[in-house]
Amino acid sequence: MATIKDIANRLGVAVSTVSKGLNGAPDISEDLRQLVLDTAVEMGYKTKRMRKEELKKLAILVENMEYLKEDDFGYDLVLGFEQMAYRDKWDVEVVPINARVQAKERYDTYMLRHGYSGAFVMGMALMDKWMDEMNRTTIPTALLDNYVKMNTNVGYVGTDSYEGMSIAVAKLVELGHSKIAFLNGSPNSMITNQRDEAYKAALIEHGLEFDEKLVAHGYYVAESAPYYVPGMISAGATAILCGNDLIASGVIDECKKRGFKVPQDISVVGFDDIPLASQLKPALTTIRQERLELGRLAFFTLDSLMHKIPVSRTMLRPEFVERKSIGKAKK
Amino acid sequence: MATIKDIANRLGVAVSTVSKGLNGAPDISEDLRQLVLDTAVEMGYKTKRMRKEELKKLAILVENMEYLKEDDFGYDLVLGFEQMAYRDKWDVEVVPINARVQAKERYDTYMLRHGYSGAFVMGMALMDKWMDEMNRTTIPTALLDNYVKMNTNVGYVGTDSYEGMSIAVAKLVELGHSKIAFLNGSPNSMITNQRDEAYKAALIEHGLEFDEKLVAHGYYVAESAPYYVPGMISAGATAILCGNDLIASGVIDECKKRGFKVPQDISVVGFDDIPLASQLKPALTTIRQERLELGRLAFFTLDSLMHKIPVSRTMLRPEFVERKSIGKAKK
Incomplete structure (x- = not known):
């Protein structure tokens, strides 16, 4: 694994500068901090915080989807994921994201900076900047309703x-x-x-x-x-x-x-x-x-990816629920 | 759940006859025993043995596939499945099957009679009798490389x-x-x-x-x-x-x-x-x-099905392993 010194050498700056960048010290420009973080990700550097086993943290990143109220589409997805994650002693943080967050920072950098070991990403659109980055991310990521070719760090979860x-x-x-x-x-x-x-x-x-x-x-x-x-x-x-x-x-x-x-x-x-x-x-x-089961499957998919099992997709069968809105065709 | 009496009523035989059929007593014809078992399965009856939590047994059914030696295609599939199953305190029995077994007995009956709670089925061909029964089985079943529509008890595991x-x-x-x-x-x-x-x-x-x-x-x-x-x-x-x-x-x-x-x-x-x-x-x-990972995914798929999570398919990414058998096209 790369060390702080490796990063400093690569960038041609002092070790203390790299350290400041990694730890978010105030006396370093935002551009330089970003460069340090991007380089750290690229070189596979992990902060001490990330290396500590006791800090096990996953993110659910949500965009274009409501999830706070029981009636919201995302509510059970979050719940199902959390249920499974807590059993395995993971902390889960649910984070709304938007285009601004994605424009400001690379996905991998964002994940590294927050100490997330992996993410369940819900509601991302094809044109999103991070969606493009999914093709290359090194962070284990379960994507709801989105499929990425070839990248063994990303798996697709959805309903058939x-x-x-x-x-x-x-x-x-x-x-x-x-x-x-x-x-x-x-x-x-x-x-x-x-x-x-x-x-x-x-x-x-x-x-x-x-x-x-x-x-x-x-x-x-x-x-x-x-x-x-x-x-x-x-x-x-x-x-x-x-x-x-x-x-x-x-x-x-x-x-x-x-x-x-x-x-x-x-x-x-x-x-x-x-x-x-x-x-x-x-x-x-x-x-x-x-949706509850879909959330659970998302955790399983992410768990597999974090164990280097390259799940490509996990699909759930839908259920046809017949109520009162269909009837015989009018002649 | 149906009782022994329900089965006896349906068949118009004595309760003791049903009991003999379920327990494989010798003083009852093979045809009648089969009918009792088939009816028991159909009515959702479970033997005491099956109901006891301590008897947790899964089957890996193998056809058209070698698996005993390390070089065999099925070896790691079995191993991966067993590794995961043992962690969850399941017993696993690996059982070779063939056309004769399938002709003799229905799949569900076979599984009930042996007390298997579910199966990982490897190597079955489309024309197999049990393959057709997969469309209707009530037994949680993970199918390697075979997909069945609509049946929420069956999931497909394979490589993309x-x-x-x-x-x-x-x-x-x-x-x-x-x-x-x-x-x-x-x-x-x-x-x-x-x-x-x-x-x-x-x-x-x-x-x-x-x-x-x-x-x-x-x-x-x-x-x-x-x-x-x-x-x-x-x-x-x-x-x-x-x-x-x-x-x-x-x-x-x-x-x-x-x-x-x-x-x-x-x-x-x-x-x-x-x-x-x-x-x-x-x-x-x-x-x-x-294959090791595929076996593990098969267990996960089966485990989901046994928990009533209707997984339709779980796919693994393949890896392109470049060795010496390809080169530039001859002009």
Whole structure:
């Protein structure tokens, strides 16, 4: 392992300067401190704090996702991860991140500076700066819903969209639907792309034709519905699959507003099964992600990576939860 | 849970007859015993033995795969699984199975009768009777290299063929190869199909054309090579990817026999990295499956399933091990 002296030699500065940089002393410029940290990471240097076994700390980094309230999508993910981590005597810190944090510091440097041995990263978008750094990071990292090629330090944890879509479309076909629309979420995410592909695969599996007029990308919010539902209904849709439950709640509202009954006129299926789903009127039929279990699997994936077992992906089966928002296709 | 009486009522026999059937008493016909066991499984009945916590027993069922010697493909898989299972105080029994065992008894019945709480199943072929039963089994089961849709009791464990093929083809392209052949193993297996697809995907990724004359299916043995290597070389192949290391060893021999030098004339890449690979002349470049880790992941997958966490798949990253069997493409 590199020593402080190695770092000093490489940078051509005094050992004391490196030491100041590593320990965040105030009498050194921010630029130099950053350079010292970046070089330390690059050379595989670990601070004393990190080397001490008793300081075992993991991070859950959260972006674009609510997690504080029981109804939030991220709540059970955090809980499941923490449950497993505490059993293994890890401390877990949940840290919201954003573009500013990512612009300021490299991912590896951030992790080293905080003494995190690994992270579970939830909600990162494809265009994020740190997402690109995931291709090269040396920090064990479990990524929710994001896949990185080749890097043995990073594993992907998620729910099998293909199986979920396949079950949902099978059920709708059984109910006589053949014009099944799909209102998906924001395009700049791996999971959106995966669900698009899963939707297409499910149509093929059930002998239905793909019709561009029946698909659209909004955002993962209820407000997407008014923009796309009218067009889908004009194009003959009798059922609308949604990228998540929030979109579905907007779709139900929009259908009602336009005088269409759910499920008598239009069947609606959500994705995720957040607590809201069962409280909608009608109660939402949805493709459930077992978020508590997903959080637990994320810990397992991270634990494997920290033990140098290069898990590439761990997938959970979704569950089709049938409630009141789907019915027989209107003739 | 069903009782012995429930089973007796369903079958219209005496409770004592059911009891005899469950306990394997000699004074009851084999057919009736089987019917009792099948019905018990169907109704979710568990014998006292199974209910006792202290009897924790798992099975590793092995077919079409050697595992007793350190050089065997299955050796480390068994070891990795056992290492993890013993930590959790499970007993593990390794049981070779074959078509006869599968014809004689249903999978669930077999597992119940032996008191196994779950199984890691290695080497099963798509046409196997129990493979079909995997679609419906109620026994937690981790399947090596086989995927079953929808059944939440079954999870798939394997190595990511796509990533392996992608790295291998990238490396060969870097060395100037464009006619890259693929001699795969027996078609009646999910992993063979997956590697076929992975090969095609890797060609597309690197802008190479798929040529039917450059692909063939033999068996997963060295003896496949003489049948297919000459045709591939006639079709212009300068590199041959192989479905496993045994096939690759046959390919190297066949090339030599026909006066082609490896790697000067033909580059050869294996799959698996069994101990034999490094002992070949030239030492074989291969796509390594981390079998010890795969065995450990299999235990984790099974453990999750036994805890009702419906893992659908757990994939391990392969490692590209470069030795002496690949070189620059001959102009």
